[in-house]
Amino acid sequence: MASLLGRFCRKLVVPGSAHGSRMISTTACDSEAVKSLNLYSAINQALHIALETDPRSYVFGEDVGFGGVFRCTTGLAERFGKNRVFNTPLCEQGIVGFGIGLAAMGNRAVVEIQFADYIYPAFDQIVNEAAKFRYRSGNQFNCGGLTIRAPYGAVGHGGHYHSQSPEAFFCHVPGIKVVIPRSPREAKGLLLSSIRDPNPVVFFEPKWLYRQAVEEVPEHDYMIPLSQAEVIREGNDITLVGWGAQLTVMEQACLDAEKEGISCELIDLKTLLPWDKETVEASVKKTGRLLISHEAPVTGGFGAEISATILERCFLKLEAPVSRVCGLDTPFPLVFEPFYMPTKNKASSSSSLSSPLKKKHYLIMGLHVWCRYWMQSSPLLITSHSICFFR
Amino acid sequence: MAQHLKSSKSTFLNVLRHSLAFGSPSHASRHLRQKLPHGGPPSIKKVSPNPLTRLCNTMVDTLSSSHEDTNNESFTNIQVMDFPGGKVSFTPEIHFISESNEERVPCYRVLDDNGQQLPNSQFVPVSKEIAVKMYSDMVTLQMMDNIFYEAQRQGRLSFYATAYGEEAINIASAAALSPDDVIFPQYREPGVLLWRGFTLQEFANQCFGNKSDYGKGRQMPVHYGSNKLNYFTVSATIATQLPNAVGAAYSLKMDGKDACAVTFFGDGGSSEGDFHAAMNFAAVMEAPVLFICRNNGWAISTPTSDQFRSDGVVVKGRAYGIRSIRVDGNDALAMYSAVHEAREMAIREHRPILIEALTYRVGHHSTSDDSTRYRSADEIEWWNKARNPLSRFRTWVESNGWWSDEAESDLRSRIKKEMLEAIRVAEKTEKPNLNHMFSDVYDVPPLNLREQELLVRQAIKSHPQDYPSDVPL
Numbered sequence: 120m121a122s123l124l125g126r127f128c129r130k131l132v133v134p135g136s137a138h139g140s141r142m143i144s145t146t147a148c149d150s151e152a153v154k155s156l157n158l159y160s161a162i163n164q165a166l167h168i169a170l171e172t173d174p175r176s177y178v179f180g181e182d183v184g185f186g187g188v189f190r191c192t193t194g195l196a197e198r199f200g201k202n203r204v205f206n207t208p209l210c211e212q213g214i215v216g217f218g219i220g221l222a223a224m225g226n227r228a229v230v231e232i233q234f235a236d237y238i239y240p241a242f243d244q245i246v247n248e249a250a251k252f253r254y255r256s257g258n259q260f261n262c263g264g265l266t267i268r269a270p271y272g273a274v275g276h277g278g279h280y281h282s283q284s285p286e287a288f289f290c291h292v293p294g295i296k297v298v299i300p301r302s303p304r305e306a307k308g309l310l311l312s313s314i315r316d317p318n319p320v321v322f323f324e325p326k327w328l329y330r331q332a333v334e335e336v337p338e339h340d341y342m343i344p345l346s347q348a349e350v351i352r353e354g355n356d357i358t359l360v361g362w363g364a365q366l367t368v369m370e371q372a373c374l375d376a377e378k379e380g381i382s383c384e385l386i387d388l389k390t391l392l393p394w395d396k397e398t399v400e401a402s403v404k405k406t407g408r409l410l411i412s413h414e415a416p417v418t419g420g421f422g423a424e425i426s427a428t429i430l431e432r433c434f435l436k437l438e439a440p441v442s443r444v445c446g447l448d449t450p451f452p453l454v455f456e457p458f459y460m461p462t463k464n465k466a467s468s469s470s471s472l473s474s475p476l477k478k479k480h481y482l483i484m485g486l487h488v489w490c491r492y493w494m495q496s497s498p499l500l501i502t503s504h505s506i507c508f509f510r
Numbered sequence: 511m512a513q514h515l516k517s518s519k520s521t522f523l524n525v526l527r528h529s530l531a532f533g534s535p536s537h538a539s540r541h542l543r544q545k546l547p548h549g550g551p552p553s554i555k556k557v558s559p560n561p562l563t564r565l566c567n568t569m570v571d572t573l574s575s576s577h578e579d580t581n582n583e584s585f586t587n588i589q590v591m592d593f594p595g596g597k598v599s600f601t602p603e604i605h606f607i608s609e610s611n612e613e614r615v616p617c618y619r620v621l622d623d624n625g626q627q628l629p630n631s632q633f634v635p636v637s638k639e640i641a642v643k644m645y646s647d648m649v650t651l652q653m654m655d656n657i658f659y660e661a662q663r664q665g666r667l668s669f670y671a672t673a674y675g676e677e678a679i680n681i682a683s684a685a686a687l688s689p690d691d692v693i694f695p696q697y698r699e700p701g702v703l704l705w706r707g708f709t710l711q712e713f714a715n716q717c718f719g720n721k722s723d724y725g726k727g728r729q730m731p732v733h734y735g736s737n738k739l740n741y742f743t744v745s746a747t748i749a750t751q752l753p754n755a756v757g758a759a760y761s762l763k764m765d766g767k768d769a770c771a772v773t774f775f776g777d778g779g780s781s782e783g784d785f786h787a788a789m790n791f792a793a794v795m796e797a798p799v800l801f802i803c804r805n806n807g808w809a810i811s812t813p814t815s816d817q818f819r820s821d822g823v824v825v826k827g828r829a830y831g832i833r834s835i836r837v838d839g840n841d842a843l844a845m846y847s848a849v850h851e852a853r854e855m856a857i858r859e860h861r862p863i864l865i866e867a868l869t870y871r872v873g874h875h876s877t878s879d880d881s882t883r884y885r886s887a888d889e890i891e892w893w894n895k896a897r898n899p900l901s902r903f904r905t906w907v908e909s910n911g912w913w914s915d916e917a918e919s920d921l922r923s924r925i926k927k928e929m930l931e932a933i934r935v936a937e938k939t940e941k942p943n944l945n946h947m948f949s950d951v952y953d954v955p956p957l958n959l960r961e962q963e964l965l966v967r968q969a970i971k972s973h974p975q976d977y978p979s980d981v982p983l
Contacts, residue, residue: 220771223758244753
């Protein structure tokens with residue numbers, strides 16, 4: 120899967136496409152020095168660069184001093200000192216509140232929340248302080264230097280409190296940005312952009328990919344722009360939109376669909392707030408079909424926002440209802456994880472079945488999930504298939 | 511680990527002592543090291559080769575009674591244990607620390623209720639200039655509150671909150687600080703802005719939300735902010751500013767500034783989680799921040815007896831390892847001295863300080879509140895008369911020959927004129943342009959906001975009668 124991931128992440132957008140060519144990262148790939156890195160190493164590299172390039176930047180959170188529970192902060196305290204890279208007390212509202220204060224004084228505060236599942240005590244600080252800091256002051260003050268990093272998403276055995284995908288809560292807060300990378304190279308560039316963006320950013324890292332995803336990552340300082348979605352696979356029959364680790368699942372589905380003669384266009388949203396409607400709209404106007412997939416529960420998930428927007432903008436071009444293949448409306452279960460994940464068999468709604476055929480053949484989507492049991496034991500592969508039917 | 515075993519045993523104990531990240535010894539063990547006799551390191555009976563086992567095992571030191579210190583019999587046969595965090599002596603008696611001290615923490619004051627200096631009072635002297643400005647600003651604050659309150663009652667302002675009874679806290683604390691100290695207010699401290707030079711016109715502009723409001727009309731009245739005066743914009747959420755102040759203080763420390771962060775909150779605010787988060791962070795990060803609690807007895811209708819069961823807020827400082835003081839908040843000289851000393855300690859020693867200023871909220875919580883519904887008018891009246899911060903300080907200032915009735919009436923008539931003019935101007939100044947609804951959400955408006963602005967403008971064009979006409983487009 121890693122090599123597949125690597126292959127797809129390098130896919131270039133055809134120049135002259137409607138989306139233009141804005142693939143800064145891909146051009147860098149060919150000529151610059153690169154190193155094979157996993158996700159946590161790529162993030163680590165980004166943090167090293169961030170602290171190196173701005174002497175008024177700080178990294179802190181629970182356990183970051185020794186390198187962090189996911190090793191994302193390895194070597195930072197030794198290199199930059201305990202005054203700039205330090206452990207905090209176990210208190211998310213304090214961590215984020217302290218970070219806001221630092222950022223308000225013109226520093227860059229890169230704050231780590233140990234698991235996205237634990238971010239909620241900081242929600243008040245994020246919504247009522249960080250998001251409104253600039254607006255309420257009439258731009259006299261801002262805390263744009265704040266970046267909040269948190270590992271999110273399924274990991275195979277995380278259960279309720281080590282698997283959550285809370286991005287939807289944050290997408291409803293004007294004033295912050297929400298960014299989710301899909302791979303090591305993306306993560307490094309997006310994290311550097313997030314840190315340097317003059318707005319507070321919540322950066323969710325797919326923990327499943329911390330060790331599992333390995334990719335050639337350029338060693339230099341580079342940034343990937345925010346609020347620009349990327350078409351990572353071109354196609355004509357259906358548009359798929361996702362972010363983070365779910366893209367690896369969707370890429371598998373695209374490969375399977377290709378065997379059936381269905382051409383899929385896959386889009387990585389990257390930034391969920393503010394999100395790039397134009398790229399998705401252009402793609403759906405071309406393909407006429409949209410499938411959104413995320414791990415978070417389907418009700419009120421961010422897929423609903425994408426669906427509603429695309430419906431408003433592309434209604435007459437749609438040949439089938441927008442489909443959402445998402446997590447279920449339950450707390451994230453342990454034993455039932457393979458059934459919970461957006462892999463279950465799902466029949467599309469009746470309206471899509473009755474819509475006229477394009478190219479007069481059935482569109483069959485397969486979604487594969489690779490559950491890997493992590494940590495000490497050697498990876499155990501469990502696959503399950505799910506099929507969506509579209510006409 | 512093995513190397514340490516070969517060297518002195520006291521080094522070994524230090525290794526076990528789990529010092530804090532910043533290298534400073536824990537407060538607990540510092541306290542104990544003073545108490546324990548000078549006697550040498552304990553003898554180690556059994557040492558496991560496994561460092562973890564060594565850490566986890568309880569080490570019992572028996573110090574013999576044959577030491578020079580003959581005064582403390584209690585030190586004979588003292589048993590001491592090492593745990594992460596430092597040494598603790600232990601006792602075979604089951605004893606619970608009382609929930610409160612026998613006596614309440616005494617309150618520092620310099621002036622009595624009549625404004626006479628107490629005998630043997632310690633305080634930081636203030637010059638005539640400072641004293642006169644302090645008193646004048648207290649009067650100005652009170653009059654500003656009077657006139658804005660009335661304006662709200664007349665329907666000219668949507669909302670207002672007064673600081674009656676807390677003028678000394680507002681002005682005296684501001685006077686004791688430097689202009690470089692950054693302020694994170696709650697919402698009842700406009701006096702700090704006033705001291706620093708915010709004009710009555712600037713206050714009025716924010717209250718009326720006109721185009722001269724630095725906040726661009728986005729917030730309710732009294733949500734002031736001024737970057738040039740180092741006063742962070744008020745947010746109505748309680749105590750959320752406290753952890754922010756700690757981060758700002760840390761920044762000042764790292765930048766080597768001769769300045770501290772100062773944050774205000776009420777008795778109610780001390781119940782919020784952010785208070786505890788901020789206090790703990792401030793202590794661990796060794797941040798130069800002053801936590802000034804205006805304990806005015808009420809959080810809207812909730813008296814302090816429904817707010818906490820501790821001896822007020824001052825005792826909470828010790829729980830976090832923070833030096834604290836309780837002050838008479840209606841005594842301008844005491845407030846000035848306490849804040850002055852606290853600021854010096856905070857900056858010089860890189861530590862937070864907690865100041866509990868006892869006072870009384872003479873006014874209603876806000877114009878949306880009628881406090882006679884939950885407390886007696888007599889009680890309010892008593893505080894306004896008997897413990898009035900203005901009259902007490904005025905007596906002291908006059909006793910120095912620095913004030914007079916004439917000065918008082920001159921001041922009051924000048925302020926009244928200025929206030930009425932400020933309101934007149936603010937009221938007729940136009941509101942901020944509609945585009946300011948969409949600016950500053952981010953540094954640059956994203957596409958979705960640009961689209962929404964177009965939609966709103968279209969709606970206004972088709973139905974202008976449904977929208978306020980005083981907002982320029």
